Amino acid sequence: MQLNLSTDIALRTLIYLGQKDGPATITEVSTAFGIAKTHLMKVVMTLVAQELVISERGRNGGIRLARDAAKIRIGDVVQTMEPTMALVYCMRPEADESDCPLLPNCKLKKTFAKAQKTFLAALNESALSDLLPARPLKVKA
Amino acid sequence: MQLNLSTDIALRTLIYLGQKDGPATITEVSTAFGIAKTHLMKVVMTLVAQELVISERGRNGGIRLARDAAKIRIGDVVQTMEPTMALVYCMRPEADESDCPLLPNCKLKKTFAKAQKTFLAALNESALSDLLPARPLKVKA
Numbered sequence: 001m002q003l004n005l006s007t008d009i010a011l012r013t014l015i016y017l018g019q020k021d022g023p024a025t026i027t028e029v030s031t032a033f034g035i036a037k038t039h040l041m042k043v044v045m046t047l048v049a050q051e052l053v054i055s056e057r058g059r060n061g062g063i064r065l066a067r068d069a070a071k072i073r074i075g076d077v078v079q080t081m082e083p084t085m086a087l088v089y090c091m092r093p094e095a096d097e098s099d100c101p102l103l104p105n106c107k108l109k110k111t112f113a114k115a116q117k118t119f120l121a122a123l124n125e126s127a128l129s130d131l132l133p134a135r136p137l138k139v140k141a
Numbered sequence: 142m143q144l145n146l147s148t149d150i151a152l153r154t155l156i157y158l159g160q161k162d163g164p165a166t167i168t169e170v171s172t173a174f175g176i177a178k179t180h181l182m183k184v185v186m187t188l189v190a191q192e193l194v195i196s197e198r199g200r201n202g203g204i205r206l207a208r209d210a211a212k213i214r215i216g217d218v219v220q221t222m223e224p225t226m227a228l229v230y231c232m233r234p235e236a237d238e239s240d241c242p243l244l245p246n247c248k249l250k251k252t253f254a255k256a257q258k259t260f261l262a263a264l265n266e267s268a269l270s271d272l273l274p275a276r277p278l279k280v281k282a
Binding site for chain 2: 001002003004007008011012015032033034074075078082084085086087088089099100101102105107108111112114115116118119120122123126130131132133137138139
């Protein structure tokens with residue numbers, strides 16, 4: 001039970017941006033978390049597309065949060081970033097009875113859908129602002 | 142957010158065994174779910190090691206549940222089968238401050254640990270007996 005690495009990076013990038021006064025560069029964030037710049041850039045592109053992050057060009061440019069950290073819910077970030085929310089086969093839209101005789105009335109599906117809803121609701125109790133460190137991060141240059 | 146394929150197979154194998162009157166063969170279960178026999182055998186070995194399934198040799202042998210379906214909790218199966226429960230990097234035992242400046246006091250970790258607990262508790266509200274189909278499965282020979 002592991003989230004996609006991109007979701008993990010997205011969450012940490014958002015925390016980084018939330019604790020920072022002013023925009024950050026891709027190099028800075030990739031150095032802070034020891035993440036490949038190419039991977040981070042892909043994640044940031046998704047965060048920009050999802051209107052969670054703003055990317056600005058120019059001398060004082062960089063990336064920053066698109067909205068207040070109190071308005072970014074953790075469960076929503078997970079749901080946005082994960083490539084699939086289908087915990088088990090029967091939760092996939094393409095799941096077909098010919099592949100699994102437990103369908104169409106799969107109780108597994110309902111049980112997992114309900115537990116996932118609980119999971120996301122528990123995460124949504126926290127906003128990004130709740131996860132920010134008390135002091136700005138000390139990052140190796 | 143997707144469980145490991147082995148966990149998915151384990152859950153469906155347990156449901157299959159729970160609805161069946163008498164032992165099942167590996168061939169039978171692999172045919173029912175269109176799963177490779179080699180993969181299913183690995184999963185069954187784990188289920189046997191975890192005392193969820195019994196494997197018996199001989200003419201009337203095969204695999205069957207090691208205990209009553211009412212005594213097998215779904216969250217426990219997930220926790221047993223998943224190779225890792227570390228949803229995010231900071232939940233890994235080897236997580237180190239040199240890799241992530243958010244550690245050692247990572248609030249992300251606490252938030253996810255709490256949500257995961259809720260998820261497993263929701264799954265544990267269901268026993269395998271709750272997921273069994275009302276009628277025995279119709280499986281292609």
